[in-house]
Amino acid sequence: MTVEASTLDIPVAVAPAGMRRRVLRRILRNPLAVTGLVVVCVAALLAIFAQFVAPFPYDQVNFNEPLRPPSGTHWFGTDSFGRDQFSRAVYGLRASVLVGLLSVVFSLTIGVPFGLFAGFYGVLDPVVSRLTDTLLAFPFLVLAVGLAAILGPSLTTAVIAIGVAQIPGVVRVTRSETLRLRGMDFVAAAVAGGAGDAVLLRRHILPNATNALIVQATVAVPGAIIGEAVLSFLGLGVRPPTSSLGIMLADAQTFVRDGPWMAVFPGLTIVVLALALNLLGDGLRDALDPRESRSA
Amino acid sequence: MSRYVLRRLLESAVTLILATIVVFIGIRALPGDPARTLAGEESDPATLAAIRSSYGLDQPLPVQYLRYVQKAATGDLGRSPRTGLEVADSIGHALPVTLQLSAFALLIAVLIGIGAGVVAAVRRRKPAEWAANGVALLGLSVPNFWLGQMLILWLAIAYPVFPASGFVSFFDDPAQSVRHLLLPALVLGSGLAAIVMRQTRSAMLEALTADYVRTARAKGLGSAQVVLGHALRNSLIVVVTIVGLQLGALISGAVVTEQLFVLPGFGKLTIDAVFTRDYPMIQGVVLVTATAYILINLIVDLLYSVIDPRIRVGGTAL
Numbered sequence A: 001m002t003v004e005a006s007t008l009d010i011p012v013a014v015a016p017a018g019m020r021r022r023v024l025r026r027i028l029r030n031p032l033a034v035t036g037l038v039v040v041c042v043a044a045l046l047a048i049f050a051q052f053v054a055p056f057p058y059d060q061v062n063f064n065e066p067l068r069p070p071s072g073t074h075w076f077g078t079d080s081f082g083r084d085q086f087s088r089a090v091y092g093l094r095a096s097v098l099v100g101l102l103s104v105v106f107s108l109t110i111g112v113p114f115g116l117f118a119g120f121y122g123v124l125d126p127v128v129s130r131l132t133d134t135l136l137a138f139p140f141l142v143l144a145v146g147l148a149a150i151l152g153p154s155l156t157t158a159v160i161a162i163g164v165a166q167i168p169g170v171v172r173v174t175r176s177e178t179l180r181l182r183g184m185d186f187v188a189a190a191v192a193g194g195a196g197d198a199v200l201l202r203r204h205i206l207p208n209a210t211n212a213l214i215v216q217a218t219v220a221v222p223g224a225i226i227g228e229a230v231l232s233f234l235g236l237g238v239r240p241p242t243s244s245l246g247i248m249l250a251d252a253q254t255f256v257r258d259g260p261w262m263a264v265f266p267g268l269t270i271v272v273l274a275l276a277l278n279l280l281g282d283g284l285r286d287a288l289d290p291r292e293s294r295s296a
Numbered sequence B: 001m002s003r004y005v006l007r008r009l010l011e012s013a014v015t016l017i018l019a020t021i022v023v024f025i026g027i028r029a030l031p032g033d034p035a036r037t038l039a040g041e042e043s044d045p046a047t048l049a050a051i052r053s054s055y056g057l058d059q060p061l062p063v064q065y066l067r068y069v070q071k072a073a074t075g076d077l078g079r080s081p082r083t084g085l086e087v088a089d090s091i092g093h094a095l096p097v098t099l100q101l102s103a104f105a106l107l108i109a110v111l112i113g114i115g116a117g118v119v120a121a122v123r124r125r126k127p128a129e130w131a132a133n134g135v136a137l138l139g140l141s142v143p144n145f146w147l148g149q150m151l152i153l154w155l156a157i158a159y160p161v162f163p164a165s166g167f168v169s170f171f172d173d174p175a176q177s178v179r180h181l182l183l184p185a186l187v188l189g190s191g192l193a194a195i196v197m198r199q200t201r202s203a204m205l206e207a208l209t210a211d212y213v214r215t216a217r218a219k220g221l222g223s224a225q226v227v228l229g230h231a232l233r234n235s236l237i238v239v240v241t242i243v244g245l246q247l248g249a250l251i252s253g254a255v256v257t258e259q260l261f262v263l264p265g266f267g268k269l270t271i272d273a274v275f276t277r278d279y280p281m282i283q284g285v286v287l288v289t290a291t292a293y294i295l296i297n298l299i300v301d302l303l304y305s306v307i308d309p310r311i312r313v314g315g316t317a318l
Helices: A017-029 A031-048 A085-120 A125-136 A140-151 A155-182 A185-192 A197-234 A245-254 A261-288 B002-028 B034-039 B045-054 B061-073 B087-122 B127-141 B144-158 B174-208 B211-218 B223-245 B247-260 B266-275 B279-307 B310-314
Strands: none
Touching: A017 A031, A017 A261, A031 A085, A031 A261, A085 A125, A085 A155, A085 A197, A085 A245, A085 A261, A125 A155, A125 B002, A140 A155, A140 A197, A140 B002, A140 B247, A140 B266, A140 B279, A155 A197, A185 A197, A197 A245, A197 A261, A197 B127, A197 B144, A197 B247, A245 A261, A245 B144, A261 B127, A261 B144, B002 B061, B002 B279, B034 B045, B087 B127, B087 B174, B087 B223, B087 B247, B087 B266, B087 B279, B127 B174, B144 B174, B144 B247, B174 B223, B174 B247, B211 B223, B223 B247, B223 B279, B247 B266, B247 B279, B266 B279
16 A cells, blocks of 8 residues: 555544534524523623623622612622622622633543543553542542642632542543444554554544533533532632632521522522533533434 | 452452542642641641651651551541541541431432432423423532522521521431431432432333333233333332442532531531641541442442342443
């Protein structure tokens, strides 16, 4: 054979543009998924443009108006310092979205290579399996507690704790996809064409594993956002005066009787965002992988 | 059978050793002198020296590690500089609270989850299925501590039916115990209930189209008997696995729930330890959790192989 492996036209079985359009069309036909998508986009815009959206600075104290119930001026009411709760929620959304995205990126960056190697090289499989088992032995919050003890509570701590807790899931999905794809004909064809391991993993296996990884990531984001709220609620994540939906809920604890709205609105914000992400995730899963579909 | 059990035992042992190494290194990864961290902020040189020799901090790391494991294996987890109590004793007092809470939550999650899952599968494309699906989706999207806050607001403050905090052991006063633990257990079990429901539903949907169910129907069994005796029985295997996998989430959830309802359990111990920088306590709590998690997973796996013989024959599953 005189042709070089890289120029050889082996069918790479990557989702072509046509298939991507089909996936998009499937999502757009699903009203629940569209609702989720719209809410997620709105939330992302609010988070990005928080300083233009929020009617008040998130840390503006106003002792003349403490614990005011929701009104035309203060949509979500005010807290014990008279801070506008709506503005704080919008900024809190920024922390949620940031931690949600960064932790998933973190877990993918570490989990995907490990999963690829474990699935591709049988020798490494038991080693990687033991490592992921060890990680799993530390429940997310216990892990966060340990990290907060070492690093101190911060947004970074939250990202690392949530990200690390999600690594085993990513490794498992990547590994099983790699195992499945490794046995496929187009991979055998690529090997016959002289492709090296690096080419196989990067050009043939990883692109075909993306669907499963996208599904895994969309499932992980709402979990990460709730995780951020939990950590900040416990004081292990984002620290005041920065606003976070979890911190708002922690502040609300003291004023459950006098200012119940302090607990209601930040919580509803998280629920709406997580619900939208879950709806979008379900829609994506149905569109990308009809076999795993809920309505199968 | 014995080969599978042996392999799982060996795997668990390796995982446990790795976990102890992580915990051991964790406290040494702290910036500064570990003796000072262990002793607390204000401590004189004599105390530091005593701690150094009692923790063997003057020894090489592998020796230190072996000593640490040796002590931990005999139940010696050190002493908390904050409370002056043995870490193992404190954990021993807190554990029953968390175990009772978790058991109650697990019961609620399994009852609601399986019930709703069966209804959703049997009543396909009917309002009952949509309702069950919707509630499950909500269960996955509502942070459990917020659900707790709302329940306290509603059922402990607006309509004081349940106490907002406090713990009574089930073995001292069952009625009061249930009254105190119902809200926390509901909060802790809600997320798990949603997951169990989804899994039960999909396992049931698959089982209901299986040949043995058609055979059962064909031989004239009533539909309750077909659904509960045949389809559900086979779907339960999936539920056992899911419950095993979700154990970590249950432990994490217990930390938050105990904090919210001021229950003197394991989770509260953990959080208090972090905020008072009580390192021996943190180390002990993390080690006990990891060990418990590994052991329970081992038990779930072994149970699973008893329920479904194909597992121990197949050996490696993908």
